[in-house]
Amino acid sequence: MFFNSLAFAIFLPIVFFLYWFVFNKTKSTQNALLIVASYYFYSCWDWRFLFLLVFSTFLDYYTGIQIEKGKSEKSRKFWFWLSILVNLGFLGIFKYYNFFAASFAELLSSAGVKASPILLEVILPVGISFYTFHGLSYVIDIYYKRIKAEYNFVDYSLFVSYFPLLVAGPIERATHLLPQVKVKREFNFQLAKEGVYQIIWGLVKKVVIADTCATYANAIFDNYTGMNSFSLILGAVYFAFQIYGDFSGYSDIALGVSKLFGLDLLRNFNYPYFSRDIAEFWRRWHISLSSWFRDYLYIPLGGSKGGLGMKIRNTFIIFVVSGFWHGANWTYVVWGFINAVYFLPLLLSNSNRNNMDAIELKFNFDSVKVLMSILYTFLLTCVAWVFFRARSITDAVSYLKRIVTNRDFSFQYLDNERYSYELLVMIGLFVLVEWNNRNKIEPLSGKRSMLKLALAIVAILAFGTYSDYKEFIYFQF
Template sequence: MFFNSLAFAIFLPIVFFLYWFVFNKTKSSQNALLIVASYYFYSCWDWRFLFLLVFSTFLDYYTGIRIEKSTNDKGRKFWFWLSIIINLGFLGIFKYYNFFSTSFAQMLTTVGFKASPILLDVVLPVGISFYTFHGLSYVIDIYFKRIKAEYNFVDYSLFVSYFPLLVAGPIERATHLLPEVKVKRTFDFNQAKEGVCQIIWGLVKKVVIADTCATYANAIFDNYSSMNSLSLILGGIYFAFQIYGDFSGYSDMALGMSKLFGLELLRNFNYPYFSRDIAEFWRRWHISLSSWFRDYLYIPLGGSKGSKAMQVRNVFIIFVVSGFWHGANWTYLAWGFLNAVYFLPLLLLNRNRSNIDEIKLNWNWDSVRTISSIVMTFCLSTIAWVFFRAKTITDACTYLKRIVVNREFTSQYLVNERYNYEILLMIGLFVLVEWNNRTRVEPISGKYNTVKLALAITAIIAFGTYSDYKEFIYFQF
């Protein structure tokens, strides 16, 4: 059940009505309804994996209590590592086993041995990377005594399985979401109105921007060997806006839905394509994942303390692991490695925290430098996205090589052509709207709010009618 599907358009109002008009007496009834709705939502993908979600929930709930009740370090470590090993074990089996088995067989073949990999014929459970990280952060925080264990199983279950964030984030923390689900929510009309506007803006990003760009990005990447330099450059730009519109659109919808139920989720995107360097980009892109790796991997490894060599090691570890988190493919590792290479000069020159202020443009040379930095950062990110999108590292390298050696910049016909290059005008308009919204909490606000809302809904209906691409990219992670 996709957020942009008719089934979900029926599902959400029903849950909203029951939540505020039937199960609104107590916090427990509100939470119980959201759990039932979440389990139904998840079972629509594959009901068999619902048992895995319930098991993972119970595992971390129980081990969290055992860690807190243990009277000695030996007991605490036992329950802590039991949770870590089982969680990562499930993630490894479902998501990474076939990758490692195939890679090992290929390595043996390279050195002269015949090997046939033993593969598992299993489907990747949707959202497993997200709800696993929810549970891991909870157990880790209890082990290091940052939080107390949650003894109410209903409250904890909702924290893990809450349907707006269940399959593609944001990755919530128990320190943030659990306190919210432990109190009764009361209806706030202004909050609900903000939620509706944020859902609509998320749909604009997904249906109008991401799905339209996907039509062209797919056509170019799937036929890159016959594309000229201009088409390949446009393919990279289209995919950059596809993945941004797709993922940030999902996050906007998740945050908006939560406001309908009186809950506030963590912000996951903060206009990343207006970043002035790669360090700032990663403070603005997929914030919940970046901060998760920072707090639970980068800092425990020593963070930015110690020698420069240690800092460089930590940066490469966190970026490569982040790439591997996205999927079992060498292209994701290459994407993470390339971002680490981008980050390295900033680290060595101690400039990785130089752009933490708000962007302001005036008619002076500083603004020219700012715009140049934003464009350069976007170009570097787009080059990295080519590895993220390509099927193999060879495909990505050949794609980038053809941009340099082909040197043809004429207009090329695409089989899936529908809007031709007018799509660039649409992207340009989208960038201007995003720039205007960058200092606002709500995407549809300010003057002419009703007009903006009407235009957004019209665009969703118009583009949704012809949309060929429905799935969210991050559902596969």
Template sequence: MFFNSFAFAVFLPIVFILYWFVFNKNKSSQNLLLIIASYYFYSCWDWRFLFLLVFSTFLDYYTGIQIEKSQKDVTRKFWFWLSIGVNLGFLGVFKYYNFFASSMSELLGSVGFQSSPFLLDVVLPVGISFYTFHGLSYVIDIYKKRIKAEYNFVDYSLFVSYFPLLVAGPIERATHLLPQVKVKREFDFEKAKAGIYQFVWGLVKKVVIADTCATYANAIFDHYTTMNSLSLILGAIYFAFQIYGDFSGYSDMALGMSKLFGIDLLKNFNYPYFSRDIAEFWRRWHISLSTWFKDYLYIPLGGSKGGKWQQVRNTFIIFVVSGFWHGANWTYLVWGFLNAVYFLPLLLLNRNRTNIENPVLSWNFSSIRVVLNILSTFILSSIAWIFFRAKTVTDAVLYLKGIFTNGTFASQYLDNQRYNYEILLLVLVFVLVEWNNRTKVEPISGKYDFVKLIACITAIITLGTYSDYKEFIYFQF
């Protein structure tokens, strides 16, 4: 059940009405309804994997209590590592087993040992990386004595399985979400209105921008060997906006619909394509994952306290692990490694925290430098996205090679028999709107907000029917 589907357009209003008019007596009934809705929502993907979500929830709930109650350090460590091991074990089996088995078989084959590895014929459970990280952060925080264990199973279950964030985040923290689910929510018209506006803007990003760009990006990447340099450059640009519109659009929809239920979620994107360097980009892109790795991996490794060698080591570990989190493919590892390489000069020159505030343009030479920095950061990110999008590392390298060697800059028809340059105008308009929105709390808020809402809905209806592409990219992670 996609957020941009007819089924969800029926599901969400039903849950909303039941939530505020039937199950509104106390927070327990509100939470119970949201859990039932969340489990139904998840089962619409594949009900067979619902047991994994329930088991993971019960495991972390129970081990969290045992860690808090244990008086002996050895007992606390036992329950802690049991939770960590089982969670990562499930993630490893379903997401990474085939990758490691195939890679080992290829390695043995390269030195003369032929083998036929046993591979699992099973689809990846949707959202497993996200709800696993919810549970891991909860257990780690209890073990580190940052928070107390949650004894109400219904409240904890909602923290893990809350349907707006269940399959693609944001990756919530117990310190932020649990206090909200432990109190009764009262209807707030202004918050609900803001939620509707944010949901609609997220739908624009997904249906109008991401899905339209996907039509062209897929045609170019799938036939890159026949494309000239200009088309390959356009393909990289289209995918950059596809993945941004797709994922940030999902996040906006998740945050917006959650406001309908009186619950605030963590902000996951902050206009990353206006970043002036790659460090700023990663402070603005998939914020909940970046901060998760910083708090639960980078800092425990020593963070920035040690010498430069330790900082460099920790940086590469973070980026490579982040790449591997995205999927079991060498392309994601190279993508993560490449971002670490981008980050390295900033780290060595102590310039990785220089661009903190939002970029501002005015009529002076410093603004020219800001624009050039934004463009160069976007180009570097787009090059890295080629590895993220390509099926293999070889495909990505050949794609990049084609940009520099297939030196024809002529118009090319794609399989859909349309020129693709008019989409650049759509992307340009989107960039200008995003630039105007970059300092706002809500994308459609402010003067003439209702007119903006109608304009967005019109764009969804008129332009959203152009593409048949419906899936969200990050659902596969």
């Protein structure tokens, strides 16, 4: 069930009505309804994987209690590592086993040894990377005595399986979401109104921007050998806006839906394409994942406290692992490695935290420098996105090489349902709207909010009618 589907448009109002008018007596009934709704939502993809979600939930719930109750460090470590290894084991089997088996077979073949790897005929459970990380952070925080174990199984189950964030985040923390689900929620009209605005804006990003860009990005990447330099550049730009509109749109919808139920989720995007360097970009893009790896991998490895060698090592580890988290393909690993290379000069010059302030432009030379920094950062990001989008490293390298060697910058018409001129204008308008609202959570509120809301709904209906690209990119991760 996609957020941009008719099924969800029916599902959400039903759950909203039951939540506030039937099951609104206590927080227990509210939570029980949301769990049932979440399990139904998840089972719409493949009901068999519901058992995996339930097992993962029970595992971390039980091991969390055992870690807290442990009378010896040996006992606490046993339950801690049991949870870690089982969680990562399931993630490894379903997401990475075939990748490692095939890669090992290719390595043997290159050495002259014939190998026929045994591959698993399994479907990747949707959202497994997200709900696994929910559970891991919970268990780790208990082990290091940052939080207390949750003894109410219903409350904990909702923390893990809450349907707005279940399949594509944000990656929540127990310290943030659990306290909210442990108290009864009261209806707040203003919060619900903000939620509706955020849902509508998220749908604009997804249906109008991402799905439209996908039409051309797919056509260019799938046929890149016949494209000229200008078309290939456009393809990279289209994909940059496709993945941004797709993933940040999903996050906006998730946050907006949660506001309808009186719950606050972590913000996942903060206008990342207006970043002035790569360090700022990663503070603004997929914030919940970046902060997860910072807190649970980078800092435990020593962070930036050690010598220069340790700082460089930890930086490359966190970026490469982040890339590998996205998928079982060497293209994601290279994408992470490239971002580490981008980050390295900032680390060496100790300037990775220079751009912490809000972006303000005035009519002076400094503002020109800021704009050039933003454009340069966006260019670097687009180059890295080519590896993220390409089917293989060879395709990505060939794609970039053709941009440099083809040297034909004439406009090349693509036989698709929309014209590139119109799409470029639409992207330009979208950038202006984002820039104008870069200090807001979502841009539909404020002055003339009803007019903006009406225009957004018209755009969604108009583009949604012709769109044939429905799936959210991050569902595959």
